[in-house]
Amino acid sequence: MSLLSVPKSLLLGSPLSVSILNQIRKKRRPFCSNMSSGSSQPLTHSLTLPTQLDQPIQIIAAPGVSDSQFRTAIESSLFKQWLKNLESQNGILATGSFLLKQVLVQGVDMFGQRMGFLKFKADIFNKETGVKIPGVVFARGPAVTVLILLDSEGETYAVLTEQVRVPTGRLVLELPAGMLDADKGDLVGTAVREVEEETGIHLTLGDMVDLTAFLDPSTGGRVFPSPISVNVDNHYAMTGQAQGGCDEEISVFLYRGCVGKEIITQLQGKETGLREAGELIKVHVVPYKKLWRITADAKVLMAIALYEMAKGNGLLPLKT
Numbered sequence: 001m002s003l004l005s006v007p008k009s010l011l012l013g014s015p016l017s018v019s020i021l022n023q024i025r026k027k028r029r030p031f032c033s034n035m036s037s038g039s040s041q042p043l044t045h046s047l048t049l050p051t052q053l054d055q056p057i058q059i060i061a062a063p064g065v066s067d068s069q070f071r072t073a074i075e076s077s078l079f080k081q082w083l084k085n086l087e088s089q090n091g092i093l094a095t096g097s098f099l100l101k102q103v104l105v106q107g108v109d110m111f112g113q114r115m116g117f118l119k120f121k122a123d124i125f126n127k128e129t130g131v132k133i134p135g136v137v138f139a140r141g142p143a144v145t146v147l148i149l150l151d152s153e154g155e156t157y158a159v160l161t162e163q164v165r166v167p168t169g170r171l172v173l174e175l176p177a178g179m180l181d182a183d184k185g186d187l188v189g190t191a192v193r194e195v196e197e198e199t200g201i202h203l204t205l206g207d208m209v210d211l212t213a214f215l216d217p218s219t220g221g222r223v224f225p226s227p228i229s230v231n232v233d234n235h236y237a238m239t240g241q242a243q244g245g246c247d248e249e250i251s252v253f254l255y256r257g258c259v260g261k262e263i264i265t266q267l268q269g270k271e272t273g274l275r276e277a278g279e280l281i282k283v284h285v286v287p288y289k290k291l292w293r294i295t296a297d298a299k300v301l302m303a304i305a306l307y308e309m310a311k312g313n314g315l316l317p318l319k320t
Contacts, residue, residue, distance in 0.1 A: 057103065058103070059103045073115075076115040078115055078247075082247060085247075092124060092133075096127070098124050099125045102122075102123040103121070119136075119138050119139070122135040122136075122137060123135070136245075140247065142250070143177060146194070146208070146255060147252065148195065149256040150256075151256070157264055157287060157288060158291045160284045160286060161175070176199055189205070195255075200267075208253045208255060210254075211306040211307060221251070223251075224249055254316075268284065
């Protein structure tokens with residue numbers, strides 16, 4: 001039996017320069033902006049958000065950030081989504097208690113023609129106390145990961161990938177995962193594609209169960225693995241505040257199927273990945289009962305917790 005034909009087991013259940021009064025009379029826009037640059041002055045950009053129409057926000061390019069990088073940054077889906085989150089129902093600016101004054105764009109990394117990573121510093125203040133809320137942002141956008149469970153001869157196995165993760169300085173065992181193209185937002189399609197690229201297993205949309213969809217709607221149905229990072233500055237260390245963190249939010253999917261033992265054997269140690277993209281991946285198949293101890297990958301631990309809680313609360317199909 002080929003894994004490419006594993007039967008389904010689950011279903012996915014202009015610039016503007018007008019008075020504040022005129023701004024209010026007009027239909028609200030996500031933001032209004034002005035841009036300027038000079039040979040001896042930093043690149044700047046101003047924008048106005050609906051929640052603070054009378055207080056425009058200054059966007060400034062740090063030394064070393066080129067004009068094209070600056071424009072790419074402020075026009076990117078990563079930055080626009082961050083602004084949108086600020087004004088969402090649970091957003092920092094939604095209650096009117098906080099004020100965003102300035103954003104310093106510090107770095108831009110491109111993946112070919114696409115924005116990869118964006119680093120910036122946001123100056124947000126508590127209106128009542130005047131205290132600035134620390135906010136260095138490493139923006140990389142949404143991602144997806146898949147917990148693949150295969151039943152074979154009375155044992156349940158989990159499929160992991162071994163990958164070179166330079167930030168950790170280690171080879172890491174982890175769930176198949178990938179960054180989402182925020183402009184398209186195809187969560188399930190990205191999950192299916194990443195599984196095939198990293199493991200060789202071909203899944204269809206109907207094979208997938210979104211475990212994060214079971215979370216309370218107030219969460220947005222995604223998990224934030226690293227929204228904070230500790231600041232070594234004594235003041236913030238003592239107060240317990242953090243300097244910043246990553247905006248990444250992950251959707252966790254489940255696939256579960258039945259296969260013959262030969263499929264488990266074929267998968268074990270299989271080398272995959274897009275070599276031209278620098279992906280050197282080796283597949284590992286491990287007993288599910290040992291999964292929680294075999295890797296420090298946060299995606300694995302999140303997936304186990306979501307899966308077990310969803311199963312225990314009767315939220316999954318009976319076959320799961």
